Amino acid sequence: MIRRWYPWLMVLVAMVLLAACGGRTETPASPLATQSPLTAPSPLPTPAADGATLLQERCTACHTLDRVESARKTAEEWERTVVRMIGRGAKLTEAERAVLVEYLAEHYR
Ligand code: HEC
Known part of the structure; x- marks a missing residue:
């Protein structure tokens, strides 16, 4: 009988772990997010040739x-x-x- 609950227990444990880790994995994600609005160097101004x-x-x-x-x-x-x-x-x-x-x-x- 207790074996039937085992998968649910694992799911519950997994959810708790994910929730706990979620808070931590979001923190390193934020500096990445600030970098994402492409901070690529703007193209060099073309020499005024025309x-x-x-x-x-x-x-x-x-x-x-x-x-x-x-x-x-x-x-x-x-x-x-x-x-x-x-x-x-x-x-x-x-x-x-x-x-x-x-x-x-x-x-x-
Ligand atoms: C340092 C200031 C200055 C800069 C920069 C300048 N001008 Fe002038 N320009 C003047 C002055 C002062 C006059 C009026 C006296 C004269 O005609 O020499 C004038 C007048 C003119 C006139 C009317 C007179 C004529 O000969 O038909 C033209 C056309 C003109 N400029 C074209 C240009 C062009 C093209 C450039 C860019 C290469 C330029 N200017 C950059 C000062 C300047």
Whole structure:
């Protein structure tokens, strides 16, 4: 007769053990949970290689882009304007200047 209760007793013991361990296994689980919202390093900013980005980032320090957007210039004129802006303090490398002048000449001519 007592053998019939044995499986139930085991279940009861198992439940008690699980309940007891449950409290303990949850604690190490919480630091994992705080890590889970992917704290992967954000992708490195791509080098400002395109004209639109350069224009947005380097040509808005002193005036809005209205000056650029209302202007219509040839590539040579843009080259001269950009060189003048660099003389005033715009930060552009040689390569960036070339990319930007090409972009300006294509979009604002
Ligand atoms: C350090 C400040 C500064 C930065 C940065 C700057 N500008 Fe200017 N910009 C000026 C000033 C001051 C004027 C008005 C005087 C002049 O025209 O030289 C001006 C005027 C202009 C004009 C109108 C005059 C013209 O020649 O048509 C354009 C177009 C222009 N800027 C484009 C640009 C572009 C493109 C860039 C990015 C490479 C840029 N600026 C960055 C200061 C700046």
